[in-house]
Amino acid sequence: MLLDWGYVAIFALVGAGMVSMPLAIIALISPRSSYPHKRETYESGMAPIGEAWSQFNVRYYLFSLIFVVFDVEIIYLYPWAVVARSLGAPAFYSIVVFLAVLVLGLAYAWRKGALEWT
Amino acid sequence: MVGEALAFYLLAAITLASGIVVVTSPNLVHSAVALVPALLGVTGLYILLNAEFLAGVQVLIYAGGITVLILFVIMLTEGATGLRVPQRNEQGPIGAAVAGAAAAVLIAVATRTPWAHGAGVLPSYTPGAIGESFLGPNLLLFEGTSVVLLVTLVGAILIARKED
Amino acid sequence: MITLTHYLVLSALLFGLGLYAVLTRRNSVAMLMGIELMLNAANINLVAFNKYAAPGAMQGQIFALIVITIAACEAAVGLALILAAYRRFETTYVDELDTMKG
Amino acid sequence: MDVMPWYVEVLRAIVGTIIIFSAVAIVTAMLGVLLERRISAWIQSRIGPVHVGPRGLLQTVANTVKLLQKEYILPRNADAVIFSSAVIVVPLAALLDYVVLPFGTTRAGPLIYRDLNIGVLYFAATSSLIVVGILMAGWGSNNKYALLGGLRSAAQMVSYEIPIGLVLITIAMLAGSLSTVTIVNAQTHLWFIVSQPVSFVIFFVAAIAEVNRAPFDLVEAESELVAGYFSEYTGMRFALFQLGEYGEMFAMAALAVTLFFGGWQGPVLPSVVWFLIKLYVLVFVFMWVRWTYPRFRIDQLLNFSWKILIPVALANLVVTAFFVIVVH
Numbered sequence: 189m190l191l192d193w194g195y196v197a198i199f200a201l202v203g204a205g206m207v208s209m210p211l212a213i214i215a216l217i218s219p220r221s222s223y224p225h226k227r228e229t230y231e232s233g234m235a236p237i238g239e240a241w242s243q244f245n246v247r248y249y250l251f252s253l254i255f256v257v258f259d260v261e262i263i264y265l266y267p268w269a270v271v272a273r274s275l276g277a278p279a280f281y282s283i284v285v286f287l288a289v290l291v292l293g294l295a296y297a298w299r300k301g302a303l304e305w306t
Numbered sequence: 307m308v309g310e311a312l313a314f315y316l317l318a319a320i321t322l323a324s325g326i327v328v329v330t331s332p333n334l335v336h337s338a339v340a341l342v343p344a345l346l347g348v349t350g351l352y353i354l355l356n357a358e359f360l361a362g363v364q365v366l367i368y369a370g371g372i373t374v375l376i377l378f379v380i381m382l383t384e385g386a387t388g389l390r391v392p393q394r395n396e397q398g399p400i401g402a403a404v405a406g407a408a409a410a411v412l413i414a415v416a417t418r419t420p421w422a423h424g425a426g427v428l429p430s431y432t433p434g435a436i437g438e439s440f441l442g443p444n445l446l447l448f449e450g451t452s453v454v455l456l457v458t459l460v461g462a463i464l465i466a467r468k469e470d
Numbered sequence: 471m472i473t474l475t476h477y478l479v480l481s482a483l484l485f486g487l488g489l490y491a492v493l494t495r496r497n498s499v500a501m502l503m504g505i506e507l508m509l510n511a512a513n514i515n516l517v518a519f520n521k522y523a524a525p526g527a528m529q530g531q532i533f534a535l536i537v538i539t540i541a542a543c544e545a546a547v548g549l550a551l552i553l554a555a556y557r558r559f560e561t562t563y564v565d566e567l568d569t570m571k572g
Numbered sequence: 573m574d575v576m577p578w579y580v581e582v583l584r585a586i587v588g589t590i591i592i593f594s595a596v597a598i599v600t601a602m603l604g605v606l607l608e609r610r611i612s613a614w615i616q617s618r619i620g621p622v623h624v625g626p627r628g629l630l631q632t633v634a635n636t637v638k639l640l641q642k643e644y645i646l647p648r649n650a651d652a653v654i655f656s657s658a659v660i661v662v663p664l665a666a667l668l669d670y671v672v673l674p675f676g677t678t679r680a681g682p683l684i685y686r687d688l689n690i691g692v693l694y695f696a697a698t699s700s701l702i703v704v705g706i707l708m709a710g711w712g713s714n715n716k717y718a719l720l721g722g723l724r725s726a727a728q729m730v731s732y733e734i735p736i737g738l739v740l741i742t743i744a745m746l747a748g749s750l751s752t753v754t755i756v757n758a759q760t761h762l763w764f765i766v767s768q769p770v771s772f773v774i775f776f777v778a779a780i781a782e783v784n785r786a787p788f789d790l791v792e793a794e795s796e797l798v799a800g801y802f803s804e805y806t807g808m809r810f811a812l813f814q815l816g817e818y819g820e821m822f823a824m825a826a827l828a829v830t831l832f833f834g835g836w837q838g839p840v841l842p843s844v845v846w847f848l849i850k851l852y853v854l855v856f857v858f859m860w861v862r863w864t865y866p867r868f869r870i871d872q873l874l875n876f877s878w879k880i881l882i883p884v885a886l887a888n889l890v891v892t893a894f895f896v897i898v899v900h
Contacts, residue, residue: 191581193353194309195686198585199592199671200664206593207663207812210640214808219643248727249378249553250466251874253546255730256371257459258882260542262737263363263535264451265889266693267437269745272897275441280897282441282448287886289452293459294882302463303878304871309578314472318480325484328503329491335711339654341503342704348510351477355521357531360513360538362693367538370700370733372506372545374726377707379549380499381723383556394494395565401493409486416478421523428525431689433750435528436535444532451539458543466550 250302261290313354321347338376345369359432477518485511496563498552502545509541588685592670600822601815602632607852608859615863642807647713654712659809661705663816668698669823672752676836676844682753683836683844691752692740695827696733699782702820703729709813710801722801724870725784731877732781738885739775742768742892743831756835765832770888772832774881779824780861781877783817825854 264286272279297303324344331337345368352361429435440448484507491504513534520530556562576584606621606629613620621631646652672691676683688694703726710722744750746768747758758764765772802813829835829850838846868876 190310190354190356192686192688193358194313194581195585195588196668196671196688197313197350198582199589199685200668202586202589203593203664203667204660206590207660207667210808210812211659214640214642214644217641219641248723249375249382249549250463251727252371252375252378252730253462253466253550254459254878255734256367256375256542256546257455257462258734259367259371259730259737260539261452261455262734262741263367263539264440264448265738265741266362266744266750267359267433267440268448269437269741270433270749271437271441272745272893273748275438277898279441280893282445283893284890285449286452287890289449289456291883291886293456294878296456296460297463298879300463300467302467303875311472314476321480322483322487325487325507328507329487329495333651334497334500335651335654337500337503339657339704339708341506342701344507345510348514351480351514352517354472355477355517357517357520357534358688358690359693360517360531360534362690362697363535363538365697366693366700367542368506368510370697370703371730372542374703374707374730375545375549376499376503377704377711378723378726379552381707381711381719382553383499383562395496398494401490404493405486405490408489409482412482412485413479416475416482421474423522428521429528432528432531433690433693436532439528439532447532447536451536454539454543458546462546462550465547465554 254297254302257293258290261286310354313350317347317350317354320344321351334380335377338373338380341373341376342369345373356428356430357432359436474518474522477514481511481514481518484508484514496565498555498562498564499549501564502548502552506541506545509537513537592685593667596667596670596819596822597815600818601811602636604818604822604855605632605635605814607855608862611856611859612863615860636811639807639811644807644809647715649714651712651714654708656712658705658709658712659805659812661708662702663812663819665698665701665705666816666819666823668701669695669820669827671698673823673826673830674753674756674835675826675847676842678843682756684753687751687753689749689751691750692744692755692827692831693750695752695823696737696740699820699823700733702816705816706801709805713801713805718801725801728784728870728873729782731874732778732881735774735778735877735881735885736782738882738889739771739778740831742771742885742889745889745893746896752830752835756830756837759834760837763832763834768832768888768892770884771892772828774885774888775828775831776857778877778881779828780858781873783821783824821858822851822855825851825858828854 265283268279268283268286272283321344324340324342324347327340328337328344331340345364349361349364349369352358352364488504488507488509488511491507492501495501495504516530516534516537518530520528520534524530552562559566609631610620610628612618621628624630624634646655671685672688672694674682674684674687706725706729707722710719710725713719743755743764746764747755749755749758802810805813826847829847833850833854836843836847838849841849
């Protein structure tokens with residue numbers, strides 16, 4: 189089993205090298221020139237107003253919050269899925285209870301308007 | 307076995323080095339981004355410890371979920387990343403002493419205790435073993451988790467929503 | 471040869487790092503990241519004990535799974551609190567959140 | 573399994589990696605971009621690229637050579653470290669998916685880089701890393717379009733990860749395993765597209781959204797956000813993001829082939845050919861959809877995932893579980 193992951197590690201390392209290779213090539217061969225506005229931030233031709241690092245809508249957080257909760261839920265379903273068939277009916281009832289509680293959560297989020305983008 | 311040692315030290319170095327960036331970087335986004343290699347290093351350690359399923363969970367939840375959540379909140383609250391304000395309080399030396407002492411005590415305990423080595427072999431297919439455990443002796447834990455998640459969802463939405 | 475002690479020492483170091491962040495950082499999100507590091511240190515211990523001290527059972531890994539779950543819940547609620555506090559007081563720095571000070 | 577000396581294993585891994593990376597770069601990014609341009613031209617009654625090479629086949633090669641010669645610009649206000657590392661993270665995370673995709677079979681066993689026993693979970697985990705890369709690119713550019721594109725993209729991708737996860741679980745339950753090879757073998761008699769059409773529709777729609785393509789492409793809505801999170805990237809860095817995008821699209825299509833269309837299985841023709849035929853048919857449908865439907869708004873997009881796809885996927889999971897576990 190560790191052998192499998194050794195392969196994956198080499199895949200990641202060699203892959204990172206191969207992805208960086210074109211960047212190394214352009215660092216060597218690409219032309220350089222400089223004039224005052226070259227490194228200006230692109231804002232459709234206007235001079236940029238303020239910084240982009242300003243604040244954004246809280247909606248983004250609400251969605252990612254619901255996402256994390258459901259992501260954790262899904263994690264618990266993976267081990268269930270591999271043994272469900274061999275364990276028979278009890279596996280079905282336990283998952284129905286598990287999901288029912290979470291559907292309550294989804295319904296609550298829906299009801300409270302956390303799923304609305306306003 | 308040489309390979310295992312090599313992998314362990316490499317992963318430990320990645321984890322600790324990124325951990326140091328997380329803890330010391332004056333730029334909050336850098337801290338949050340450095341959290342990713344730290345978590346991936348821990349993922350590698352899980353794999354060395356034959357916990358494949360947990361490794362997948364670690365990447366999916368921590369690196370792909372919690373880090374995104376943290377990045378969102380930093381971007382929502384810190385206009386210019388907090389670079390203009392000091393990031394550390396005046397407890398620097400005391401904090402370092404306390405954290406160092408805690409780590410030293412833990413290391414002393416870890417190295418001096420003659421740890422018992424249990425018998426048995428780890429199941430080679432961890433998702434299956436965990437699934438059987440969840441549908442067997444740990445059923446209550448499994449069902450209880452869904453309640454914890456429900457409470458989290460309700461609580462967090464209540465807190466984060468704008469009161470209109 | 472990598473033994474249980476190796477993992478425990480690594481986890482102690484990681485725990486120390488996390489604790490340092492919690493004690494010295496002013497920003498609440500940065501403190502939260504420190505807590506995540508500490509939880510990861512605890513998880514390394516759990517999984518390492520599972521492999522070396524009790525390989526017959528899966529309890530260590532299942533505990534670690536629960537810890538990850540709780541970490542996700544803690545992050546979700548904690549960050550929601552930080553956002554709520556930010557909306558009210560316009561800051562995420564814990565030493566500026568002193569309304570409750572007597 | 574026979575034990576080989578470690579350096580043979582390492583060599584095998586390195587060679588395998590290089591083959592897969594080159595194949596993905598050629599088959600997905602180069603041919604994929606060309607295909608996209610030809611298909612869009614065909615749908616819009618244009619001609620498309622025809623001048624470079626026979627029938628325009630070398631167009632993307634020429635483009636790549638052009639991009640190699642372009643200067644790369646680091647915007648003055650950008651965060652150099654994060655801006656530059658995002659370029660590596662996005663394509664690498666997309667290409668890591670290919671580790672578990674089986675693309676054929678031989679007498680010695682299936683052609684796959686490594687048949688991990690957490691297969692589909694590994695796929696879900698590596699593709700979730702792309703979100704981090706996109707947020708890094710968006711924030712690192714310190715450009716309003718890029719940051720807004722990055723945030724939108726992240727919100728969209730995480731929303732659609734959930735239905736994909738639910739579909740993966742449904743299929744894993746049918747096959748009783750997370751390994752992709754086992755899932756393919758479980759379809760010897762009946763492809764899962766027949767027994768699980770609802771799952772396929774959910775997967776397909778969510779996959780389009782996950783790879784940020786029209787009608788879910790408001791992340792890169794050219795008319796409002798320029799190029800989205802990679803607006804500030806020039807030359808080869810831009811090309812690497814394209815590689816990441818097309819790599820992930822082909823990975824999603826290949827996963828759909830693995831989960832629903834029996835993977836490499838098929839009569840007469842060699843297994844790899846069957847796999848490629850199925851892959852390209854699906855990719856064609858992806859492109860067809862892109863050039864046919866108008867774009868969603870962000871509220872419609874997020875609502876669609878949470879209010880339609882996820883409830884349907886949950887219901888589908890429970891119904892399937894009922895039939896598979898209780899009835900049988």
